[in-house]
Amino acid sequence: MGKDFALGDFRLGEGVDSWNTITFLYKSALKEVQTKVEILNDEFQQVHQYNPIEYIKARLKAPESIVKKLRRRGYESSIDNMINYVNDMAGIRIVCSFTSDIYKLAEMIGRQNDLTVISVKDYIKHPKDSGYKSYHMLVTVPIFLSDRTIDTKVEIQIRTMAMDFWASLEHKIYYKFEGNAPEYISRDLRECSGIVSMLDAKMLQLNEAIVEAGAAQEEDKSAV
Secondary structure, rough: OOOOHHHHOOOOOOHHHHHHHHHHHHHHHHHHHHHHHHHHHHHHHHHHOOOOOEEEEEEEOHHHHHHHHHHHHHOOOHHHHHHHHOOEEEEEEEEEEEHHHHHHHHHHOOOOOOOOOEEEEEEEOOOOOOOOOOOOHHHHEEOOOOOOOOEEEEEEEEEHHHHHHHHHHHHHHHHOOOOOOOHHHHHHHHHHHHHHHHHHHHHHHHHHHHHHHHHHHHHHHHOO
16 A cells, blocks of 8 residues: 555646546545444434434535635635545535534544544524534544545534524525625524524423323333
8 A cells, every 4th residue: 555645735737637546535435424423323313313414415515606616715626625624525415303412422423433534613503694503623534545545524414404494504505695695594594593592592491391201101100
């Protein structure tokens, strides 16, 4: 096996072959991380008889989105700059039922020996000014090729279904107005973000009540 090195140090030309090589690596990284998350979900089901994950989405960032992001940040559109400055080239979105599931999953992912957590951004405890809420982890996963190992970045976003619905709407509005939505729309979005938080808190409280009621019924049956 060849020398291990970070993908950011993997210098490439600007041709089609280089682009195909990069997309192959990121697609492979998505498969690796998604499989790990699915196994964790299956393990949680086996141990706790409960699935914390509603669904998982994996996506590779489109070339036009990469170019726009680099230009916004003042970088030339090159493969090297994409590797070094676009951390969400490969993205996994994990959607959970409850906020408590988010932190459980983040902890489980962080304990994976062959994943390296580069950074964490908790937009649930510290929402963006827009009202956006989600838990972000930037990790690297080793991709084992025939002659070398390449550590490849994947961004993991973990959120509730309510947060995901809000983020999907905000994303559509952002692109509709190219980041300059009218103030009244931005204000209403922030207000809806607060409603989402209240809904998540209420649903978590309701779920805890259901679990407690179920446990009480089991105790009553045992006592009979």
